[in-house]
Amino acid sequence: MTALSIFRLTLPVLFGYVPLGMAFGVLFTSQLDYSWWVAPVMGIVIFAGAGQILAVSLLAAKAELMAVFIAMLALNSRHVFYGLSLLGHFSGAGWRKLYLVFGLTDETYSLLTSRHRSSDREEEQRTDALITLFNQAYWVLGCGLGAWLGSTVKFDSTGIEFALVALFLVLAIEQYRAIRRQLPFWVGAAGAGLAVTLLPQAHQLIGAILVATLALLINYRLTTTRRLETGDRPHG
Amino acid sequence: MDESLYLAAFIAVSAVATFLTRATPFLFLSRHSNHPFILHLGRYLPAAVMCLLVVIFLLRSAQWQAPLFGADAVLPSALVILLQLWRHNALLSIVAGTLTYMGIQQI
Numbered sequence: 001m002t003a004l005s006i007f008r009l010t011l012p013v014l015f016g017y018v019p020l021g022m023a024f025g026v027l028f029t030s031q032l033d034y035s036w037w038v039a040p041v042m043g044i045v046i047f048a049g050a051g052q053i054l055a056v057s058l059l060a061a062k063a064e065l066m067a068v069f070i071a072m073l074a075l076n077s078r079h080v081f082y083g084l085s086l087l088g089h090f091s092g093a094g095w096r097k098l099y100l101v102f103g104l105t106d107e108t109y110s111l112l113t114s115r116h117r118s119s120d121r122e123e124e125q126r127t128d129a130l131i132t133l134f135n136q137a138y139w140v141l142g143c144g145l146g147a148w149l150g151s152t153v154k155f156d157s158t159g160i161e162f163a164l165v166a167l168f169l170v171l172a173i174e175q176y177r178a179i180r181r182q183l184p185f186w187v188g189a190a191g192a193g194l195a196v197t198l199l200p201q202a203h204q205l206i207g208a209i210l211v212a213t214l215a216l217l218i219n220y221r222l223t224t225t226r227r228l229e230t231g232d233r234p235h236g
Numbered sequence: 237m238d239e240s241l242y243l244a245a246f247i248a249v250s251a252v253a254t255f256l257t258r259a260t261p262f263l264f265l266s267r268h269s270n271h272p273f274i275l276h277l278g279r280y281l282p283a284a285v286m287c288l289l290v291v292i293f294l295l296r297s298a299q300w301q302a303p304l305f306g307a308d309a310v311l312p313s314a315l316v317i318l319l320q321l322w323r324h325n326a327l328l329s330i331v332a333g334t335l336t337y338m339g340i341q342q343i
Contacts, residue, residue, distance in 0.1 A: 019327055023334075034243060045251045055250055057293075062242075065249050072253035074285050079254075080278065083261030090262070097262075104258045159334070159341035165293045165309070166316045166333040170326045172286035173317065184280035188287030195288075196295055204292055212284040213277070220276045 001127045009115065010134045013107045017049075017135065021142020022149070023163055024052050029150035030157035031060050039147035043140040047103060050171065051075055052143075053164050067206055074209045082109045089117070093125040100125070103132035111135075187215045297337070312337040 001009075021043065028039040042052055051072055058068050082104055083090075089112070090097050104112075111131055117124050150157070176185065188208075195207035298309030316333035320326070 016327065019331075023330070038243065038247075042247055042250075045247060046254050048250075048254045051250065051254050054289075055246070059243070059246060065245055068246060069249050069253050072250050073257055074281075075289070076254050076257040077277075077281055077285065079257040080260045083258060087261065101259050101262055102255055156342055157338075159338035162297055162309070162312060162337035163330055163334045165290065165297055165313065166330040166337075167326075168286055168289040168293065169313060169316045169333075170320050170329050172283065172290055173320045174326075175283040175286050179279060179283055181280070181283075184283035185287045187280075188284035189291050191284070192288035192291035192295075196292060205289075208288040208292060209285060212288055213281065216277060216280055216284065217273075219280075220273055224272070 001130070003130070006127065006130050006134055009111065010131055010138070013111065013135045014138045016107060017138040018142040018145070020049055021139050021144075022146030024049070024056070025143045025146020025148070026150040026157065027053065027056050027146075027160055027163060028143075029147050030160055031056050034059075036147040036151040037144070040140050040144035043136070043143035047105065047136055047139060048072075048076060049105065049139075050167060053167060057161065057164060061202065063202065067202065070206050070209065079104060082106075086112060089121075089128065090125070092121070093128075096125055096129045100128055100132060103136055105135065105139075108132050108135050183219065184212075184216070187212050187219070191215065308340045309337065312340065 024043075025036070025039045028034075028042075029036050042055065046052055046055070054071065054075055055068075058071060063071070083101065086100075086104070086109075090100050093100060108131065112128055115131075172185070191208040191211035192204075194211055195204040199207045294309055294313060298304070298306040300306050312333045315336055316329045319329040319332055323329070
């Protein structure tokens with residue numbers, strides 16, 4: 001693939017990443033006192049949309065590093081399952097594989113898994129890496145532009161942190177569309193309710209995640225035992 | 237901890253955690269990817285996490301006392317949900333909801 005056709009393929013990601021990256025950048029400079037260029041640096045070394053937006057509120061709360069680590073793992077846990085469908089395509093990619101795995105965002109994943117492939121694996125892996133690189137360039141551009149604008153143009157940004165709630169609402173709706181089961185949502189809501197009632201603010205996120213994971217483990221245990229007892233086939 | 241040292245450590249920790257989630261299937265899941273509990277968590281944990289994030293951060297963004305009773309955050313949230321169900325455009329839903337919330341907070 002030529003650079004031009006890769007640009008054309010990644011154009012929808014450009015339109016998605018630049019505004020979203022700018023939203024992150026504005027959020028970063030309006031909520032925190034750090035220099036604006038830290039925002040694009042985060043785009044370079046972390047490269048995660050929801051993760052970086054969550055990072056702003058964790059930074060503002062001066063969260064413990066252990067909490068940051070667990071929160072990031074949990075928020076990005078969906079990525080664990082992206083790689084499974086790309087194991088074959090990425091195998092034998094050598095040094096490129098590191099970058100391909102690093103840059104496996106939601107958008108990169110959907111481009112890489114939906115595009116047409118020839119039998120020349122090395123050539124296709126080169127294309128995969130370029131697609132990832134183009135996407136990351138748009139993201140870093142958005143982060144930098146938003147942070148720079150946010151630090152130079154003065155405007156009342158009170159309430160902009162709601163972008164985080166809106167993002168999670170959208171992701172939750174998309175999750176429901178994908179799995180069509182209510183249980184995990186009740187599990188999440190109950191875990192959050194419990195954590196908010198019992199724990200101080202700094203530990204609520206980890207508390208809720210642990211409760212939810214535990215509840216899903218119990219749910220898994222119960223459904224498998226029932227299946228063993230009744231000899232039922234697993235469904236849905 | 238020194239301010240810039242904390243920031244550097246924070247970014248490093250976030251980068252490592254993000255990379256780990258993306259590298260996990262390539263490191264070990266290739267052999268255990270069919271374990272039913274892994275599949276179970278893979279299917280339902282993201283939904284539970286999204287939901288608990290919504291609840292935790294929504295509770296913090298509203299004024300729950302009279303006279304608002306949470307309407308300052310609940311109304312923009314309802315707008316986000318309706319727009320997302322109707323137009324399926326994540327950016328539109330997020331921007332419209334956030335601008336509405338900002339408008340209400342800045343009155």
